[in-house]
Amino acid sequence: MHQGSCHCGAVKLTLPSTPAVATSCNCSLCRRIGGPWVYFEYGTVRIEGHPEHTTEYIQGDRTLRTIRCRTCGCVTHWEPTDPQPGAKHGVHLGCFDPALIASVRVRKFDGADTWKFFDEMPSSSEPPSTA
Template sequence: MHKGSCHCGEIAFEVEGEFDKVIECNCSHCSRKGLLLWFVPRGDFTLRSSADRLASYKFNKHVIDHRFCSNCGAAPFAFGTDPKGKEMAAINVRCLEDVDLATLQRVPYDGRSA
């Protein structure tokens, strides 16, 4: 179980599972925010705070709901569906506690061309 939060702490969450690789996407959105993503089934994600500060950002085809804190601006996770229609959460591992970013394998994803 991994605990995560935005910077100010208004948003807190937990994610079940383990990971050693993260997706580093080069699209205009991910590159600007520096997102390092771990994809999990939506049911493995649990919000542990109120949703009052949970703002939403959508762009392009509006298929992914990028959530961010309306107070501190951190972008800890996003919701969407995989190609088979299964509900997924994309966790920004930079917002998880106790993650050593230097040990993670970064898998490039060419979202810029997709």
């Protein structure tokens, strides 16, 4: 089990398993609050201090609420506004030990434009111009 917290410790998170992959997103919100993010089935991450020590931000299509600590302001996770079976929970990996962060492969996601991982985007087959 991996345990993490916001900076002041009011919100504590326990992951249900060791993540293998995380996502670094460049959408308008993630590029401001950072990451990387790891995902688990909604309800499988144990969160202590939520909602009594947290506040939320809901943007855009209003499907996700981004949660942060009321005291220190650290973003800890996001959750669906209307959880359905199979829904995902995003957890900010920055709230955990740096050794865990270093052990996880981080994939870069283009949430600002294409909604694809950069390593899945087609690349040009032409060599760069030397002119």
